[in-house]
Amino acid sequence: MQTKTVRVGGLSIGGDSPITIQSMWKKPLTGLDQQLVAEVNGLAAIGCDILRFAVPDMASAAVLGELATRVSIPLVADIHFDHKLALRCMDFPVAKIRINPGNIGAKWKVEELVRKALDKNVPIRVGVNHGSLPRHLARENDPAAAMVKAAEEEIETLESLGFGNIVISLKSSDTQSTVDANRLFARSFNYPLHIGVTEAGPLIPGIVRSTLAFSSLLAEGIGNTLRVSLSDTPDAELISAREILSALGLRKKGIRLVSCPRCGRSGFDVHGFLSKTMGRLMTLDKNLTVAVMGCVVNGPGEARHADIGITGAGNKVMIFKRGELARTIAEEEAIEVFFAELAAM
Ligand code: SF4
Structure with missing residues (x-):
């Protein structure tokens, strides 16, 4: 599926760009030292194109911001509830913000955040998860339709503020719902898709579920960037993502x-x-x-x-x-x- 292209640091997601591999840092960001820099560079060396970090407080925002100046791969700030954390991250060369406008609160807060993202040219990933749908959609019988509706509402909020630098994800811990939601979304929107089965499980079940979802979606040309979400190390997530792309003929480099x-x-x-x-x-x-x-x-x-x-x-x-x-x-x-x-x- 042809989608828009979104620049994330030195990379592109969507359009004709190769599918990028993502993972998430699994520990609190308590301080910046050489070991943290080396560990992030180590993940880049085994195929991590983009790395996301939870930013639950201002101290983490500062560490992430400083780290972004010391490593070569794009870093993403994952933010919930407090828009000031997103504003702070954008003082640094953080490459993308993951939020759900719906949990940021008052409209003026979303406006403030979006103004700064426009000003700094920082893309936003709207990450819809089946487990945290807005209340009015949580009881919908069709999980895929509910996730797409949630994404649509978030997109409307961003577009109404003149913002279109958007990546979308629609994730469920159920493989089929994840596939259905992404298919449904791709029929109506051309924003790039970050695909993945969320909370996919421990190593082996998680790889199996993720592989099933990815092979269906990628065969249809749906998916521009992906994460294998495992109750395991980032290394395991990255190596399995590499193998999936390579087995599908979508990644040529590496051993x-x-x-x-x-x-x-x-x-x-x-x-x-x-x-x-x-x-x-x-x-x-x-x-x-x-x-x-x-x-x-x-x-x-x-x-x-x-x-x-x-x-x-x-x-x-x-x-x-x-x-x-x-x-x-x-x-x-x-x-x-x-x-x-x-x-x-
Ligand atoms: S290559 Fe030899 S050792 Fe390996 S599985 Fe085949 S028969 Fe067994």
Whole structure:
């Protein structure tokens, strides 16, 4: 679906822009130090394009604002109830504000906030969640229609103030309601959509539910930016988002991992190798398929098809590069030699 384009810091959401990956910081913003900067940069290195922070008070707003001057990815302030927090965030290079005008209170407060967003050219994401619909919509029988109605009312408020720099999200913890709401919205509006199943659950259920929703919506061209919302780490959210986009052919960059499940024939500790190397592999700025295999049944074949592959072979380990056997080594050397070969590619 062709949508408007909204600039978020140095990135664009919507229009012809690639689909961006988002996550959310999961701890309070109590202070700014080098470790926080390094952790945010670490998330950027594994694929975080945009990172959102809860801003419940003025101290958090100041930390977020200062942090935004120290990292390269766009940071988003997530604000509820108190419009002064949004005003404060916009004193800094915060790239987007997520609010629901409906919970900001009196109209003059929304007007003040929108005037400053216009003045600073800061986009607003209206985030509609099924769990926090306005009272007059909360009892609607059709959750998707209720969410779209809530978004429509919020959009009307912003447009009546001359504001159109808007991204919308319509999220439910129910996969089908999320899909239905986004489909319904995309039929009538051309604002870019941030898609996601909210409160999707712990790691495995959350990835499954999110994948189902994303594959339906993205196949129809609906969705411009996304978040996999997990009761797990931002790393898990980002890696699963990367994998979903990559499996759908919507993300070309980064390492594509092929690995065997391991069985009684395995001569190589595939699980141990991956648990020690995943973090490193995910931060590599290379566009390669990597195969990690347990034995000679499927190992040499998969390793040959990959750009680089490693497989157990008896009591040795073989490394293949671009289809050719490159090295045969002892398992103890596997990580060191593998990364040396990878670095040379
Ligand atoms: S490659 Fe070998 S170890 Fe891995 S699942 Fe297949 S047979 Fe088992």
